[in-house]
Amino acid sequence: TSFRDEHIDFFFFFDYTYKPEDFIKYRTLPFDFSIVEFEDFSHTIYQNPIGFVYYLTPDKKQKQLYRPFAEKSKKFRQFQQDNIFGLEYLEKGKGHVIITKSYKDYIILKIAGFNAICILAENYKMPMDLILNLSTYGKIYTLFDPDETGIKRSEQLEKTYRTTPLFLHADVKDPYGHYKQYGLVNLTETVWQLMNTKENIYPMY
16 A cells, blocks of 8 residues: 655644654654555545554554544554554663553653553564563563553563553553643653552552
């Protein structure tokens, strides 16, 4: 497939409180309609007032559409082969890697200074070679939603790969929600506190 964006307007970024340069750095652009072209036909995807396209690879061949105002089942459209984003942005020396599922959460964790990757789906089956690669950057944490799906997946990864689960309060649910409600400094301090907690505490669902 190929992809074309129309009517790029950074005004809409202000609703998401990120800076335009943050979106550009992590290969994200807004769109109000997109044309996905196949060999024998093209399909137009509309989003009013705005949606986002995440280019998951530098060559822009793998991407995901996120439409925040669409109904739940239609928020995401994926045109990709891999479910992992952020490996090329990992930094040595930080001593940790946080695995999260949402692109929004990934970006805000990076802005806050954390090493992170995004798997885009909690049920993504991470291969052992990925875990071994991540372990070279330090301790591996998961930061999923504190709901039944997120908790069960965190338990599975902890049991299989000895990852360490992190959970934010249910009222904010995820890193981006925490950032919107309490600000970047509070999010940064909260995640560091969770990472330094000796006992893993699973929320109830």
